[in-house]
Amino acid sequence: MNILILGSGGREHAFTLKLSESKKINQIFVAPGNAGTAQIATNLAISATDFSAVKEAVLTNNIKMVVVGPEAPLVEGVHDFFLADNELKSIPVIGPKKDGALLEGSKDFSKQFMQKHGVPTAKYQSFTKENLAEGKAFLETLAPPFVLKADGLAAGKGVLILNSLEEAKHELEEMVSNEKFGAASTTVVIEEFLKGIELSVFVLTDGKNYKILPSAKDYKRIGEGDTGLNTGGMGAISPVPFADDAFLNKVEELVVKPTINGLQKDGIDYRGFIFIGLMNDNGNPSVVEYNVRMGDPETEVVLPRIESDLFDLFEGVAHQNLNEKSFNVTNKTATTVMLVSGGYPEAYEKGKEITGIENVKNSIVYHAGTKIENDKILSNGGRVIAVTSLGETINEALLTSYESIKKIGFDKMNYRKDIGFDL
Ligand code: AMP
Ligand code: GLY
Numbered sequence: 173m174n175i176l177i178l179g180s181g182g183r184e185h186a187f188t189l190k191l192s193e194s195k196k197i198n199q200i201f202v203a204p205g206n207a208g209t210a211q212i213a214t215n216l217a218i219s220a221t222d223f224s225a226v227k228e229a230v231l232t233n234n235i236k237m238v239v240v241g242p243e244a245p246l247v248e249g250v251h252d253f254f255l256a257d258n259e260l261k262s263i264p265v266i267g268p269k270k271d272g273a274l275l276e277g278s279k280d281f282s283k284q285f286m287q288k289h290g291v292p293t294a295k296y297q298s299f300t301k302e303n304l305a306e307g308k309a310f311l312e313t314l315a316p317p318f319v320l321k322a323d324g325l326a327a328g329k330g331v332l333i334l335n336s337l338e339e340a341k342h343e344l345e346e347m348v349s350n351e352k353f354g355a356a357s358t359t360v361v362i363e364e365f366l367k368g369i370e371l372s373v374f375v376l377t378d379g380k381n382y383k384i385l386p387s388a389k390d391y392k393r394i395g396e397g398d399t400g401l402n403t404g405g406m407g408a409i410s411p412v413p414f415a416d417d418a419f420l421n422k423v424e425e426l427v428v429k430p431t432i433n434g435l436q437k438d439g440i441d442y443r444g445f446i447f448i449g450l451m452n453d454n455g456n457p458s459v460v461e462y463n464v465r466m467g468d469p470e471t472e473v474v475l476p477r478i479e480s481d482l483f484d485l486f487e488g489v490a491h492q493n494l495n496e497k498s499f500n501v502t503n504k505t506a507t508t509v510m511l512v513s514g515g516y517p518e519a520y521e522k523g524k525e526i527t528g529i530e531n532v533k534n535s536i537v538y539h540a541g542t543k544i545e546n547d548k549i550l551s552n553g554g555r556v557i558a559v560t561s562l563g564e565t566i567n568e569a570l571l572t573s574y575e576s577i578k579k580i581g582f583d584k585m586n587y588r589k590d591i592g593f594d595l
């Protein structure tokens with residue numbers, strides 16, 4: 173069977189590599205892909221949100237399944253587009269329809285969903301410019317720090333955590349009245365600040381049955397010791413040592429089951445990944461957010477630990493018999509360290525030649541922002557390469573990743589030397 177993966181990051185390279193191990197797959201296409209996916213699959217120069225171009229590619233290349241990497245095509249309705257088209261409707265899409273994608277596309281929707289279905293999460297209220305005064309009054313009832321979230325997608329920048337009440341009131345006004353995050357912030361969720369340590373749990377579901385994938389923790393800040401600006405993620409570790417069996421059981425009972433049941437009760441036929449961002453407060457889970465896709469770089473540590481055939485699991489999602497599929501995970505620890513362009517997450521240069529990847533023997537090199545030009549691999553984004561290693565312990569895996577990184581180079585390459593420092 174031929175399969176199409178939508179997206180172009182490290183997550184999509186990891187999907188491509190894992191699916192390439194499946195004997196049931198003939199050819200893999202990636203749209204638009206990167207230099208890494210080009211080496212093991214066929215890249216198509218198509219944007220993941222250009223649905224008519226995706227349709228043409230699917231029909232031309234006899235594609236029989238589509239796996240969606242990022243959230244944008246899901247929130248924009250790629251799955252609905254397939255179901256509404258006579259030539260495409262029998263082709264399974266791994267990823268929810270628009271109704272399910274709202275769990276990520278609207279913070280207000282996801283908070284309402286959690287409240288309705290009893291999923292533990294921070295108390296909240298939502299405001300628009302029509303009730304701005306009430307929003308300011310609500311802030312006065314909370315203790316700092318204040319958490320303000322733009323309702324819609326804001327490229328990961330829509331969450332503000334502020335210590336001063338005055339600043340929080342000002343930012344609320346900027347968001348709802350002056351569209352600080354454009355249309356995404358015409359509605360703003362204000363919620364209680366949650367204490368604890370963050371981690372993520374990933375679920376693959378066919379709408380009825382589910383598999384809980386390995387947990388992971390990512391390192392979002394650019395600077396060592398978790399300082400400086402937020403990034404898409406500078407590294408990740410799986411499993412998370414502080415997520416013991418007792419905690420993960422609570423996550424399954426208190427979060428995963430009510431979420432899957434809630435989707436069914438609300439008539440949302442959800443086929444795909446649910447990324448559950450959690451706070452662990454003294455062993456009690458609380459949901460910070462849902463995403464409707466896998467994380468990046470979390471995928472680069474979750475997939476290498478899955479020993480089962482990923483395509484077989486996707487077929488289970490498509491045919492709603494995920495419960496019949498075998499699912500095994502290695503006990504080893506996976507770590508990934510992201511190599512980024514100097515300056516990222518602010519302004520940075522692209523087009524730098526990347527050397528030495530072929531000398532890495534003990535790690536998996538996942539490409540993120542890379543492209544091929546005249547047989548050279550060039551940087552093509554802020555996050556450029558994720559170097560993943562497996563080990564018996566976190567330290568062993570990290571040592572291997574950092575040894576491998578010494579072999580890779582590009583002008584102004586930057587990375588965090590302290591991934592896992594807190595564990
Ligand atoms: P989100 O986009 O919802 O993941 O928020 C971005 C980050 O803000 C999260 O990963 C948390 O680190 C932090 N955050 C969001 N909501 C809360 C909250 N209620 N309490 C504490 N931290 C939060
Ligand atoms: N690494 C966080 C995310 O993928 O949203």
